[in-house]
Amino acid sequence: VAGTEFVLGGAPFRFVGFNQYNMMEKARHADSRHMVDEVLEKAASLGLTVMRTWAFDDREGGLQVAPGVFDEDAFRALDYVVDKAGREGVRLLLCLTNYWSDYGGMESYVKWAHGANSLRGLSVSDFYSDPRCREMFRFFVRAVLTRRNTVNGRVYAEDPAIMAWDLANEARNPGGAQGVRLNEWIGEMSAFVKELAPRQLVTTGLEGFYGPSTVGLMRWDNPGPNWAQYVCEGTDFISNHAHAFVDFTVAHVYPQQWLPEPCASDDYCKRLFATRWTDSHIEASAALGKPFVLEEFGHPTPTSEGDDVREDYFEAIYQEMLTSARSASAAAGSLFWIFSSVDYPDYDGYSIYAGQEGSPAPPPSAPPAGAEESRQLKRDFRNRAKHEACEKALQDAEMGGTVPSEFDLGLTRANVHTTGVDLVEAGTSHSGVLEVIASASAQIRTLGLAPVTTQSEGP
Helix, strand or coil: CECCECEECCEECCEEEEECCCHHHHHCCCCCHHHHHHHHHHHHHCCCCEEEEECCCCCCCCCEEECCEECHHHHHHHHHHHHHHHHCCCEEEEECCECCCCCCHHHHHHHHHHCCCCCCCCCCHHHHHCHHHHHHHHHHHHHHHCCECCCCCCEHHHCCCEEEEECCECCCCCCCCCCHHHHHHHHHHHHHHHHHCCCCEEECCCCCCCCCCCHHHHHHCCCCCCHHHHHCCCCCHHHHHCCCCCCCEEEEECHHHHCCCCHHHCHHHHHHHHHHHHHHHHHHHHHHCCCEEEEEECCCCCCCCCCCHHHHHHHHHHHHHHHHHHCCCCEEEEEEECECCCCCCCCCCCCECCCCCCCCCCCCCCCCCCHHHHHHHHHHHCCHHHHHHHHHHHHHHHHCCCCCCCCCCCCCCCCCCCCCCCCCCCCCCCHHHHHHHHHHHHHHHCCCCCCCCCCCCCC
């Protein structure tokens, strides 16, 4: 990193890339490994040069089946993904755990620390503050980063195919607007990862909600009218990314999930929020002097052939990033959610497929017995009561005029005017958005993009 740019081989490195979380899982089995090959080969053909994927699976049958106990078959599957990505010229952003329930993540660490089989009475806050959880996580990180790949013989921490490490996917610590516990954890773990992998980069994996360090952004740029809801998630974009060993900033954007009605159902409103959110994070990152990556963005899969709403949404995002990059800003890269093999069902409704229509998601099944109780336990684990109390306290403070209105860093948002990305006639319901993606990738290469190779030097 040089200031607000990634540098590779002496040239600026900017990228258009993608997310695909299940690569390790698919590489593990002979009947699904072809999905890994398909995704990486098609990504390379589209000019996509970075993939974000999970390097964790903390559950029975996963990578880490108990604290410090690893399944070698799962590790060998991750070896395959890392090697295949390197051979295809796709660099990796590897994520180390998850705030959400999928693939175990923080829930598993807290249950392990307490010797519990249930989340009842437990809190995600323990993941950040309990010494047992922190030590288990450090042991896991050391095991992954010092792993010697059984395919190519490289140690992960020295493999040029691995660009960077995400500390966690969408970490939150709901219930406190100051976010002290999570912020201290980020500082500790970013330094630990950097000590193990000094030639690779480190970032947070956060969604990018603003907090008290930038009061103006906190009140006016967080999603929706209820800014307190997001402040009380316990994250703070500026302070969380200000740590010395956090090399670049990241944010995610999902207006359909975050915004209230009627905006959540209005295509123009969603595009407007997404571009403003992107622009404000580019400017805030420039104030920090670090590159910015829009680490997750996506749009629901079209329900009919020729649906251009998703194409327009992607186009608007890429316009914002490309125009900012042309002005030598902090805009360094973007990763859309989610690029899938045509054999992988569209479970979350955001998949993009190349070459043909993908597999539809199976029809929803009846919820299992105890599903509602499990849902409530997960909400309680994520500090529901504390979050609600925090929201009320901030709303009362606003009503009482005690929330300061100054914009602490003096940031301003410039008006950004952009030009369109050419679209072509769609062959499938995914072809149009693929053309937008490929066009953005081609345009960003004209900005001095360094070629992706498996050279010995990392970014």
